[in-house]
Amino acid sequence: MHAHETPSGMVMIKIGRVDVSLERRQLFLEDRPLRVGARAFDILEVLIEAGGRLVSKETLFQHVWPETVVEESNLQVHISALRKLLGEDKDLIKTIPGRGYRLIRSHDAKVCANEAPAHPPRPAEATAxxxxxxxxxxxxxxxxxxxxxxxxxxxxxxxxxxxxxxxxxxxxxxxxxxxxxxxxxxxxxxxxxxxxxxxxxxxxxxxxxxxxxxxxxxxxxxxxxxxxxxxxxxxxxxxxxxxxxxxxxxxxxxxxxxxxxxxxxxxxxxxxxxxxxxxVAPLEVPGEDLVPDEILKYSAVHMFIARTRARDPHFRADSESVRLIGTICRRLDGVPLALELAAARVTALGIRELVAQLDNRFRVLTGGLRTAPARQQNLKAALDWSSQFLCKRERTVLRRLGVFHGSFQLGEACAIAACEDLSMGEVTDAIAGLVSKSLLMFGPCGSAMRYYLLETTRAYALQLLAEAGESETLERWHERYVRTHSTLEDEAEAPATRYG
Ligand SMILES: Nc1ncnc2c1ncn2[C@@H]1O[C@H](COP(=O)(O)OP(=O)(O)OP(=O)(O)O)[C@@H](O)[C@H]1O
Ligand SMILES: [Mg+2]
The missing domain is CATH 3.40.50.300 (P-loop containing nucleotide triphosphate hydrolases)
Structure with a gap:
């Protein structure tokens, strides 16, 4: 284990063949980034900072899970994930039975490895x-x-x-x-x-x-x-x-x-x-009522925290923040771009205020990466880009579907979206178009296939509805329909979708 600096000035710590940037919280194998979980990285950071000394399990628990009591198996899972990333150098993380772990430094490693060459010459890269x-x-x-x-x-x-x-x-x-x-x-x-x-x-x-x-x-x-x-x-x-x-x-x-x-x-x-x-599916989002430790296992949460830390390396999420992050991920439907835009707002707003502002997501989620294309500079631009490929009828149906709070069936969509100016056939065609253009989701829910809008798409549809001056008419239409068709009462659950 030793530190060196890349031409771009980034300090890297070498562990076997893997380079670690503590600053960017990333691991690289021959310049290629490796995927590492946030908890596993926290553990690695503590081991590196110990400079080859034994780190007790208690110390690791304190640093990595400061707010919660977790089972030892959690620690073992992350240690084995780290060993997997180190590949043939996995033994550099040494278990000291009953006590903890230590990260062996490179000169120690040579002794342990009996001076065998750490990395036998590898076959030349493919000439591709x-x-x-x-x-x-x-x-x-x-x-x-x-x-x-x-x-x-x-x-x-x-x-x-x-x-x-x-x-x-x-x-x-x-x-x-x-x-x-x-x-x-x-x-x-x-x-x-x-x-x-x-x-x-x-x-x-x-x-x-x-x-x-x-x-x-x-x-x-x-x-x-x-x-x-x-x-x-x-x-x-x-x-x-x-x-x-x-x-x-x-x-x-x-x-x-x-x-x-x-x-x-x-x-x-x-x-x-x-x-x-x-x-392509959204990243996985935690359900409601999970404990923080469970919430942290979901990829959307992982991504949100990684992006937040990229802006603020000292960002630490306590139990309450983790719960709120779970809510953010759910309400942003696990869509990476939306999560990235939201993470960019944490330093200015804090997590709690960010959640409160999600109803105004198009106004708040606007700070895209300077290097990103225009359609990814803010959340609304992402939807505007898709919307330009819709025909007039599809756009009309999309905005009208915004009145549904949860999932719905084709008949329900036709009854509402036809309003007074579209035939059922025209609505059905438009719905097929919207599904194909990834603006309307369709998937099994219980025994039936149902449609639903992602929360961001629904917010966009409602905005279009207001701009078209149709909000009141559609709300009235929808209410009347709900009164006469009680089946809409239990529509709230979002269905599994047809990803993969
Ligand atoms: N699995 C992921 N892990 C981390 N970041 C991700 C992941 N997926 C996407 N992102 C980030 O989210 C943003 C949007 O991703 P990407 O550009 O791949 O979306 P897209 O579906 O191609 O969007 P578009 O339809 O606008 O082309 C990017 O900044 C990207 O870095
Ligand atoms: Mg793209």
Whole structure:
């Protein structure tokens, strides 16, 4: 274990092959960030600070769970998670039976390892050429999703990650692509969000592939010819606004080259013959009435705390704050972008006030990353971006669905949203469109399939309803419907959805 400084000035502590940044609370293996839980990191921090000395279990409990009494098995779980991250250097965390743990320093380690070379030379990296950017922050809570997407890429030539704005499609796609670098001759990431005209889609792909011959006069034929039979993984990010062109190009490319794989991200499926759709789920959120220790196990909570700590390294959540964080995660539906925007407000508002302000989420959640695209600068922009792809009828139905507090069935939606100007058929079509565009959720609830809006989408729908001057009419309509159809009484439970 020794400290060194990276060219960017970040102080790193080396534990075996793993580098640790206490400042950023991150672990890296050969510059790649590793996923580590907040509690596990707290434990590691205490072990590092002990400088190789024994740290008793009591000390660890005091530092890591200052507010709660937890079972020893919790500690063991996090220690084994840390050992797993250290891989072949796992023995650097030594158990002192009945007493505690100590992190062995590098010169101690050499003695223990009997001077065997700590790291036998590893085979050269695959020669794949890739423009997939390195990840600066760890991906949280997506282990299963990554495994599923990777498996899907083995089965289908085109895998589309679909989900609502800010749910994490791009991050998941990037991480999945990084995992594929060794399996392909080339992995190319193409960001389509900046493509202004649909006809420029081909050119953007050609540019990312560095095909000079093609971007002068990009055509599908020239692109196909230039790609040839290469074993290529193409990541097409944010296809929704050029969806028709993206769908056509994907089909043409895949038909011409059996070795090509495409991983697309979009708020809507591409609807092609060759496609395997993967619905990206929100991060997991805790239910109500859980104890803080349980709440801390959920990935949404983990992410919120990580983002808050990135701004305030001294941030510590007591039991009350943990409960409130659980509420924030629930009310923001576990959507990473919303959690990130909320975490950015903690230093200015504090957790309690943040919860109180969630009813005004579009006004409060506005401090996006300077480097994020415009549609991710604030929560409303994320919905505006999706809303621009709706036809007039879909927009009308979306705002009217805002009157439902919980889940609802198609018949209920039709009865309310048809109002006086739409037919049942038109509402049904619009509902199908909204589901496809990830604005309306649909999933099993008890024995029936039901629809529901995420809380943020509902807040947006209600805002549109007010702007259209329809709030009162729809409320009245809804109340009358509820009076005559008692089944709406027990609608509150949000259903499980069709993710994965
Ligand atoms: N699993 C995760 N762990 C940590 N951060 C995440 C995770 N998923 C997403 N984020 C963060 O949330 C924000 C939104 O994620 P991302 O850009 O991937 O969403 P998206 O679904 O692609 O959004 P859009 O529909 O606008 O393209 C990003 O800043 C990203 O860093
Ligand atoms: Mg994206």
């Amino acid at each position: 050429s890739s423009n997939v950017p390195h990840s600066c922050t760890p991906l949280i809570g997506r282990e299963q999703a990554l495994a599923d997407v990777t498996a899907a890429l083995g089965r289908a030539p085109l895998v589309t990650l679909v989900g609502t704005g800010g749910i994490g499609k791009t991050q998941l796609g990037l991480e999945a692509a990084r995992g594929q670098i060794a399996s392909f001759d080339e992995v190319r990431f193409v960001s389509l969000s900046a493509v202004e005209r649909p006809e420029s889609t081909l050119r953007a792909i050609a540019e990312a592939l560095a095909l000079d011959a093609v971007h002068a006069g990009a055509s599908a034929e020239r692109l196909i010819q230039a790609i040839g039979a290469r074993k290529l993984l193409l990541v097409l990010d944010n296809c929704e606004h050029v969806i028709q062109e993206a769908a056509t190009i994907c089909e043409q490319l895949v038909q011409a080259n059996p070795h090509l794989r495409i991983l697309a991200t979009s708020r809507e499926p591409l609807r092609t013959r060759i496609e395997q759709v993967y619905w």
